[in-house]
Every structure is written in structure tokens, then in C-alpha cells.
Amino acid sequence: MTDTATATxxxxxxxxxxxxxxxxxxxxxxxxxxRMLKEKIxxxxxxxxxxxxxxxxxDPLADDDADDDYQDEEDDLxxxxxxxxxxxxxxxxxxxFEKKSLNISFRDVLEKSYLETYPENxxxxxxxxxxxxxxxxxxxxxxxxxxxxxxxKQCSSKYCSIxxxxxxxxxxxxxxxx
Amino acid sequence: MSSLSSSTNQAxxxxxxxxxxxxxxxxxxxxxxxxxxxxxxxxxxxxxNQVGKTKKDNKRNIIGSDLIDYPDPSELxxxxxxxxxxxxNWTLEKEIWDNIFKRDELKIKPQEYGLLLxxxxxxxxxxxxxxxxxxxxxxxxxxxxLATPASLGLIHMKxxxxxxxxxxxxxxSPSYTPPPYSQSFYQSPCHLVVDCGYSSTHVIPHFQNTxxxxxxxxxxxxxxxxxxxxxxxxxxxxxxxxxxxxxxxxIKERICYISTDFIKDIVTSKESPSSYKVExxxxxxxxxxxxxxxxxxxxxxxxxxINHGNNIATNGDDKQDEKxxxxxxNDDNNNNDKDSxxxxxxxxxxxxxxxxxxxxxxxxxxxxPELLFxxxxxxxxxxxxxxxxxxxVNLTNPNLHIPLYSNIVLMGGSSQFPGFKERLQIELxxxxxxxxxxxxxxxxxxxxxxxYGGIRFSQLADYHKFTVTKQEYDEHGYxxxxxxxx
Numbered sequence: 001m002t003d004t005a006t007a008t009x010x011x012x013x014x015x016x017x018x019x020x021x022x023x024x025x026x027x028x029x030x031x032x033x034x035r036m037l038k039e040k041i042x043x044x045x046x047x048x049x050x051x052x053x054x055x056x057x058x059d060p061l062a063d064d065d066a067d068d069d070y071q072d073e074e075d076d077l078x079x080x081x082x083x084x085x086x087x088x089x090x091x092x093x094x095x096x097f098e099k100k101s102l103n104i105s106f107r108d109v110l111e112k113s114y115l116e117t118y119p120e121n122x123x124x125x126x127x128x129x130x131x132x133x134x135x136x137x138x139x140x141x142x143x144x145x146x147x148x149x150x151x152x153k154q155c156s157s158k159y160c161s162i163x164x165x166x167x168x169x170x171x172x173x174x175x176x177x178x
Numbered sequence: 179m180s181s182l183s184s185s186t187n188q189a190x191x192x193x194x195x196x197x198x199x200x201x202x203x204x205x206x207x208x209x210x211x212x213x214x215x216x217x218x219x220x221x222x223x224x225x226x227n228q229v230g231k232t233k234k235d236n237k238r239n240i241i242g243s244d245l246i247d248y249p250d251p252s253e254l255x256x257x258x259x260x261x262x263x264x265x266x267n268w269t270l271e272k273e274i275w276d277n278i279f280k281r282d283e284l285k286i287k288p289q290e291y292g293l294l295l296x297x298x299x300x301x302x303x304x305x306x307x308x309x310x311x312x313x314x315x316x317x318x319x320x321x322x323x324l325a326t327p328a329s330l331g332l333i334h335m336k337x338x339x340x341x342x343x344x345x346x347x348x349x350x351s352p353s354y355t356p357p358p359y360s361q362s363f364y365q366s367p368c369h370l371v372v373d374c375g376y377s378s379t380h381v382i383p384h385f386q387n388t389x390x391x392x393x394x395x396x397x398x399x400x401x402x403x404x405x406x407x408x409x410x411x412x413x414x415x416x417x418x419x420x421x422x423x424x425x426x427x428x429i430k431e432r433i434c435y436i437s438t439d440f441i442k443d444i445v446t447s448k449e450s451p452s453s454y455k456v457e458x459x460x461x462x463x464x465x466x467x468x469x470x471x472x473x474x475x476x477x478x479x480x481x482x483x484i485n486h487g488n489n490i491a492t493n494g495d496d497k498q499d500e501k502x503x504x505x506x507x508n509d510d511n512n513n514n515d516k517d518s519x520x521x522x523x524x525x526x527x528x529x530x531x532x533x534x535x536x537x538x539x540x541x542x543x544x545x546x547p548e549l550l551f552x553x554x555x556x557x558x559x560x561x562x563x564x565x566x567x568x569x570x571v572n573l574t575n576p577n578l579h580i581p582l583y584s585n586i587v588l589m590g591g592s593s594q595f596p597g598f599k600e601r602l603q604i605e606l607x608x609x610x611x612x613x614x615x616x617x618x619x620x621x622x623x624x625x626x627x628x629x630y631g632g633i634r635f636s637q638l639a640d641y642h643k644f645t646v647t648k649q650e651y652d653e654h655g656y657x658x659x660x661x662x663x664x
Contacts, residue, residue: 046557101308103267103269106266109305110302129397131565131569132560133552133562145545
């Protein structure tokens with residue numbers, strides 16, 4: 001309080017100092033890490049939107065196999081001779097092998113085909129994506145969907161009014177992550 | 179392709195026995211080409227490319243028309259065999275194909291037929307390997323041809339003119355209808371096809387019906403993302419609809435439109451939401467009659483959709499809006515609408531209306547399809563449709579720029595949003611040099627065009643030159659296939 005005069009005399013330096021500092025209340029203080037986490041959350045959301053199967057289990061083979069086992073058990077109850085069992089086991093293994101070769105995961109295949117190593121003039125799945133727009137992205141209120149002007153200090157998502165902000169804090173704010 | 183009309187005449191005597199499968203991510207469309215040409219009244223099968231299961235009956239798979247007619251869709255757990263438009267789960271896909279082959283409309287044995295299958299561009303080798311295995315070793319199809327749906331659709335659109343040439347003598351008669359697209363469209367060798375499908379949007383330049391691989395551009399926004407985004411918004415703001423993908427898809431098709439002036443619309447819709455508001459009555463699954471719900475009509479206004487009158491003043495797409503609802507509603511739904519209208523007028527009971535679950539939508543109507551033009555709105559780091567078109571054209575030879583811009587073709591289910599063409603015209607005009615003419619043609623059968631084009635293509639006299647036969651596959655393996663279907 002003693003040097004109010006100096007504070008008024010150097011107004012340009014103080015805001016710049018403030019900008020670079022992050023509050024110590026955040027779990028992640030490093031700016032780089034925060035950016036990474038933000039990107040990660042964003043990507044997870046896009047992936048969820050692009051998801052083809054809403055009921056898909058993590059392992060694409062898992063529930064099909066479970067079905068088959070169930071079916072086999074039931075078959076065993078009806079005719080249970082040891083010879084048949086051996087035969088059936090072989091068939092079952094064959095089926096399972098077939099499934100593994102026929103059912104693939106697109107992401108795995110994309111990773112394994114190493115399209116990044118292709119020369120630049122060869123068109124591939126990756127080069128065919130349209131390049132990002134030179135225009136800056138527009139911002140919409142994460143609650144009501146109209147144009148927004150304000151940013152949440154905690155989780156940097158957008159809001160347009162106090163009403164939406166209160167809603168955001170109550171339901172959507174991801175500050176616990178940061 | 180210039181010999182198209184003459185070659186089909188030749189083919190009339192001996193049909194190529196080919197099964198055409200348009201393997202879309204939402205619906206799968208199938209037809210046998212010779213059946214279609216002999217009996218066009220019952221030409222195709224169209225069923226969802228999904229397999230449903232219920233909690234109660236975990237073993238049985240529900241496929242095809244059973245899936246559409248299932249009494250309680252909220253119980254169903256559906257899975258699709260495709261990922262990003264490419265078939266990855268062949269155990270599911272085979273069940274759906276089996277169902278198609280057995281159906282009354284087709285009833286075919288795969289061993290006796292050739293197969294024409296659609297596939298998005300740039301399929302990876304690992305994705306194709308199991309496909310060859312299933313097609314040749316398990317179903318034992320006679321031959322295989324892989325095509326991009328956009329190229330087939332283009333063949334169909336071009337063929338609409340050829341049919342007219344056959345009927346040149348009838349031109350003088352009063353019943354003569356001119357070809358649906360302009361003459362320059364038929365004459366130009368260059369076409370830029372925009373295929374706005376369910377899993378992604380492709381911009382594919384064509385030169386003389388051959389796609390130019392080096393200039394293809396893709397945006398990862400299709401009907402699927404729009405539906406999922408719509409679902410997410412509605413679930414957060416109004417009702418929980420996270421497990422009602424099919425219902426949300428139909429609501430999206432009926433209600434959403436593309437705004438020609440987005441910023442103006444979103445500002446005015448905040449100030450006066452009434453002119454943009456639509457009330458949608460959600461279906462009640464206890465009442466089996468009505469499964470998709472309907473747009474609520476205001477009884478006081480004499481059965482008009484509430485927003486329509488005002489929408490005319492703000493947007494110019496009222497006509498198309500009507501067209502869209504007309505085309506998408508089945509006759510049954512229209513009847514339902516009428517029934518419900520009569521009910522409300524006759525009984526005049528507010529109680530019944532209160533019982534119905536209402537979904538009130540305002541800005542969702544145009545912010546959802548807006549993603550096609552601005553994927554960055556939800557953080558997808560890709561350019562919008564207009565930018566993708568410009569990027570694609572710039573990759574081609576400079577001599578092709580003018581004909582490509584003047585022959586843009588819109589195709590695929592998501593291109594049916596009202597206002598799509600107008601918006602694209604406006605956006606492109608901002609980006610393209612003023613001396614280039616831009617003209618956009620909207621395909622008249624955006625969903626079925628690839629199927630019809632495939633049928634036409636498979637009846638060419640030299641169709642067998644393009645295919646890989648089972649014998650060739652047995653001898654040379656999949657390397658030959660990859661060479662032929664680049």
C-alpha cells in the first residue's frame with residue numbers, strides 16, 4: 001500500500017506478469033501439461049462423437065466369443081459323446097481363429113500400416129483429410145449453444161451469461177481435472 | 179462411358195448376373211442388376227446395416243426389417259459392422275448379408291453371381307484382405323468389383339440424359355420431360371462429386387468418370403457425428419436420449435436445416451426464439467402406432483407448423499423445408515400426423531398433450547448441420563466443406579479448375595438438408611476467384627444413386643474387364659485385386 005505511486009507509474013508491466021502465472025490452486029501448475037490435458041479431453045470427446053457402436057465393449061471379440069461358449073454348452077447337454085466333443089473343440093478353435101482374422105480394429109490397422117512413412121506424393125488415408133481452416137474457431141456457450149464471450153477461469157470452456165455460468169459450475173465444470 | 183447407351187442395348191440379350199451392394203454405414207442397399215432391369219417395380223432391398231440384440235434374448239440377432247419394426251426400440255442394443263465407413267467386423271456383416279440374400283426380393287445363391295461392392299476411397303490393405311477372403315472363399319462369388327459410391331452415383335446421374343436420347347422421338351409429345359440437370363453437366367468431362375455420407379464427407383474430383391485419387395479430400399463429419407452431437411446436446415439440455423440413436427436420426431432429418439446466414443440466425447434466434455422454435459412430440463412406446471413421433475402442429479393456427487410462417491421471412495428455404503418433411507415422412511407418418519391433429523381438435527383435451535413428452539428445439543435446428551461447414555465448432559481440426567472443395571480443386575491440373583467448379587455434384591443422405599446448396603454456393607463464392615463460375619447440381623436420388631449407377635455399370639458389355647474373377651483370385655491372390663481396384 002505504501003507505493004501506490006509506483007503502481008500507477010508502471011501499469012504496463014503488472015498485467016504481463018499476471019498473465020504468465022497460474023494459480024497454485026490448480027492441480028496441474030505447468031502450462032504445457034494443462035494444454036496437453038485440454039487436448040486430450042477434446043480428442044476424447046471427438047472420438048466419442050465419431051463412435052460407431054455405442055454399445056461396443058472394449059475388446060471387439062469378447063462378447064461374440066461369450067455367445068458361442070454359451071451355445072456350445074447347450075449343445076453339450078443334448079448330445080455328449082467324447083468323440084463329438086473333440087471334434088467340436090477343433091471346430092470351435094477354427095471358428096475363433098477365423099474371427100480373429102476377419103474382425104479387425106480400424107485404429108490398430110491404421111497404426112500398423114505406417115502411412116506416415118509413405119512419400120509425400122502418394123495419396124493415402126491420412127493425406128486425404130482436409131487441412132485446417134485458416135480462420136480462428138468460433139466460440140459457443142457450452143450450456144445454451146448461443147455465441148459466447150466469456151471463458152471459465154477454471155476449465156476454460158465458454159459461457160454467455162451468469163445464468164449459464166451457474167449451470168456450468170453445477171454440472172459441467174471440469175475443474176477437478178486440472 | 180460414351181458407349182453407354184449402345185452397350186446396354188447389347189446387354190439386353192444377355193444379362194450380366196451381378197449383385198450390387200451399396201454398403202452404407204447407415205443403410206445397406208442391395209439389388210440384382212438383371213432383376214432390376216426386367217422388373218423395375220420391385221427393384222431393391224434397403225435395410226439398416228446394423229445388428230440388434232435385446233437384454234432378454236441375448237442369443238438371437240435382430241436384423242433387417244425386424245429391426246425397424248421392433249416394438250420397443252429403447253430395449254434394443256444395436257451394433258454396426260463398420261468403422262469409419264470400412265467394414266471391420268465381418269462376423270456381423272456376414273449375418274446381415276445372409277439375411278439379404280435370403281430375402282424374398284432377391285433369393286439368390288452367391289455362387290451364381292458376381293458382386294459389385296461399394297467402398298470409401300483409400301481402403302487400407304489390411305481392411306481389404308478379410309473382404310477378399312469372405313467374398314471369394316466363403317461366399318464364393320464369381321467375380322468382384324469394388325467401386326467408390328460417388329463414381330457410381332455420377333454414372334447414374336449422367337445416364338438420365340441417355341435415356342432421353344433413346345426417346346428422342348417422344349420429345350415432341352406433351353408428356354416429354356427435360357433431363358433433370360443442365361446440358362453443360364452432361365457434356366463436361368469433369369465433375370466434382372461431394373459425397374456427404376453417414377460416416378464422413380468426401381470431395382472427389384472426377385475426370386471422365388475416373389476419380390482423381392491425388393485430389394480427394396475427406397472431412398470426418400457425416401450424418402453420424404451430426405446425430406451423435408444432436409443426441410449429446412438434447413440429452414444435456416432436455417431429455418436423456420443417449421440410447422435412441424435411430425430416433426434422433428429421424429428427428430434430425432425432419433427438423434434440421436442449414437442456415438444461409440449463420441451468425442445472423444444465431445443472434446436473432448436468441449432475441450426472438452419463437453420464429454425458430456419447433457415442438458416435436460416424442461413417441462410413446464406403449465402406444466405402438468406411433469414410433470417416430472411427429473412435429474407438433476398448433477391447433478389454433480389451423481395445423482401449420484409453428485415456425486414456418488415466420489421462417490419464410492428470415493430464410494428462403496421454406497419450400498425445401500416442406501419438401502424435406504414430405505419426402506422423409508412415410509405415408510403412415512402423415513396419416514399419424516393427421517390423426518393426431520384430428521384428435522387434438524376433436525377432443526380438445528390439454529391433458530393428452532401434457533402426457534406427451536415435448537422436445538422444444540430452437541438453435542439446435544441449425545447449429546447441428548452447421549458442423550459440415552465448420553467442423554472447428556466442436557474442435558475437429560479440419561477445414562469445412564467449402565474449404566475442402568477449394569483444397570481439392572487446387573491439387574488438380576489448372577486446366578481443370580474451371581470445369582470442376584462449374585460441375586459440383588451433391589450426393590449422399592446428409593446433402594438433403596434444406597439450404598445445403600445455397601449455403602455451399604455462398605461459402606464457395608467467398609473463396610473462389612470471381613471469374614470462375616460456380617454451379618452446383620443436387621442429385622435427385624441422393625441415397626439410391628450409387629445403387630442405380632452400379633446396376634447400370636454392371637450391365638456394360640465390357641464389365642468383365644474391370645472385375646477380378648474367382649479364378650484369378652485363386653491364382654494370383656489379393657495382390658492382383660489391390661492392383662486393379664486402386
